[in-house]
Amino acid sequence: MKAIVYRDNGGPDVLRLVDRDLPVPGPGEVRVRVTVSGVNPTDWQARSGAGHPKHFPEVTPHLDGAGTIDAVGEGVEQSRAGQRVWLFMAAAGRPTGTAAEFTVVPAEQAVPLPDEAGFDVGAALGVPALTAHRALTVAEDGPRRLRPGALDGKVVLAAGGAGAVGHAVIQLARWAGATVISTVSSPEKARLATAAGAHHVVNYREGDPAAGIRRIVPDGVDIVAEVALGANIALDLAVLRPRGTIATYANDGGKPVELNVLQNMVLNTRLQFLVLYTAGPEARTAAAQDVAAAVRDGALPVGEEHGLPLTRFPLGRTADAHRAVESGTVGKVVVDIAS
Numbered sequence: 001m002k003a004i005v006y007r008d009n010g011g012p013d014v015l016r017l018v019d020r021d022l023p024v025p026g027p028g029e030v031r032v033r034v035t036v037s038g039v040n041p042t043d044w045q046a047r048s049g050a051g052h053p054k055h056f057p058e059v060t061p062h063l064d065g066a067g068t069i070d071a072v073g074e075g076v077e078q079s080r081a082g083q084r085v086w087l088f089m090a091a092a093g094r095p096t097g098t099a100a101e102f103t104v105v106p107a108e109q110a111v112p113l114p115d116e117a118g119f120d121v122g123a124a125l126g127v128p129a130l131t132a133h134r135a136l137t138v139a140e141d142g143p144r145r146l147r148p149g150a151l152d153g154k155v156v157l158a159a160g161g162a163g164a165v166g167h168a169v170i171q172l173a174r175w176a177g178a179t180v181i182s183t184v185s186s187p188e189k190a191r192l193a194t195a196a197g198a199h200h201v202v203n204y205r206e207g208d209p210a211a212g213i214r215r216i217v218p219d220g221v222d223i224v225a226e227v228a229l230g231a232n233i234a235l236d237l238a239v240l241r242p243r244g245t246i247a248t249y250a251n252d253g254g255k256p257v258e259l260n261v262l263q264n265m266v267l268n269t270r271l272q273f274l275v276l277y278t279a280g281p282e283a284r285t286a287a288a289q290d291v292a293a294a295v296r297d298g299a300l301p302v303g304e305e306h307g308l309p310l311t312r313f314p315l316g317r318t319a320d321a322h323r324a325v326e327s328g329t330v331g332k333v334v335v336d337i338a339s
């Protein structure tokens with residue numbers, strides 16, 4: 001089979017297209033013929049080595065993807081062969097990600113993809129949707145699980161709603177019944193966040209965004225899903241309601257976080273940090289189940305008309321796909337494995 005591999009950490013040029021033997025699924029595993037591989041910032045960060053120690057001599061990158069199960073290991077129901085699936089955490093703790101014609105994952109990390117959902121939807125779920133789920137389920141007063149109605153009466157602020165995770169936050173929060181506000185940096189990104197389902201968008205680079213958000217929700221925001229904590233903590237606290245939650249999954253821009261302890265005490269702020277790798281199996285399993293339900297409801301579409309433009313590369317140009325993600329391409333970058 002064709003696979004992308006790297007042996008040394010470094011820039012995109014360390015990625016090579018090679019031929020490798022078909023992987024064999026072990027007990028509890030499935031082998032998936034990958035159709036579309038989804039690329040996330042964590043994939044190029046792992047390749048570059050920054051903050052991600054490499055545990056295997058050779059690595060095929062990419063956590064997310066979608067395809068069809070073509071072989072099952074011992075203990076997995078034979079009836080799963082032929083099932084369309086989306087994958088999450090494929091390359092986490094294993095050397096075999098989705099940038100290959102076939103990959104092997106634990107059976108529970110291959111989630112059935114309904115016929116109505118295309119492989120592009122499946123490849124865009126993993127990291128963004130599971131992260132968004134975690135951000136929306138860590139508030140003191142719940143909910144712990146998402147379903148229609150779970151966030152009724154709640155206000156969610158999706159920071160940077162034109163980003164891949166921000167997009168998933170908007171879609172999942174909207175599906176679960178929240179009023180969704182998104183910050184954006186341009187009219188074009190406002191259009192995307194609105195297409196994703198945000199009820200309100202606020203350009204954080206114009207005027208007084210906190211006042212703008214307070215005009216929309218005078219009682220404040222229940223949950224902030226934050227992508228740039230250092231840059232936005234003052235804004236978040238200015239709009240958070242007492243006992244509200246700031247769930248932060250990144251500090252894009254790298255601005256150091258300055259905490260006003262008294263302000264946070266008075267607000268009874270819950271400040272939740274999160275990273276998918278260490279969220280724990282229970283949280284990831286719950287997230288995968290709820291995301292699967294949202295997919296079945298048709299709540300997580302992709303494409304420009306749904307706020308997530310797709311940029312595609314063939315497998316042989318995976319290095320360019322990494323360059324695209326690294327340079328901040330708006331929307332989702334995917335790699336086509338099979339036509």
Ligand SMILES: NC(=O)c1ccc[n+]([C@@H]2O[C@H](COP(=O)([O-])OP(=O)(O)OC[C@H]3O[C@@H](n4cnc5c(N)ncnc54)[C@H](OP(=O)(O)O)[C@@H]3O)[C@@H](O)[C@H]2O)c1
Pocket residue numbers: 040041042127128131159160161162163164165166183184185186189204227228231232248249250251252253274275276277328329330331
């Ligand atoms: N913790 C986890 O488990 C986890 C999971 C997934 C991703 N991440 C991390 O999360 C970050 C985003 O990932 P992604 O895939 O969503 O990337 P992406 O598609 O490139 O989106 C990033 C978004 O952040 C926005 N942004 C940057 N600075 C902002 C600010 N000060 N205020 C509001 N929005 C801001 C950008 O919009 P503008 O440029 O228009 O501001 C952009 O829309 C990356 O650092 C990634 O590594 C972490």
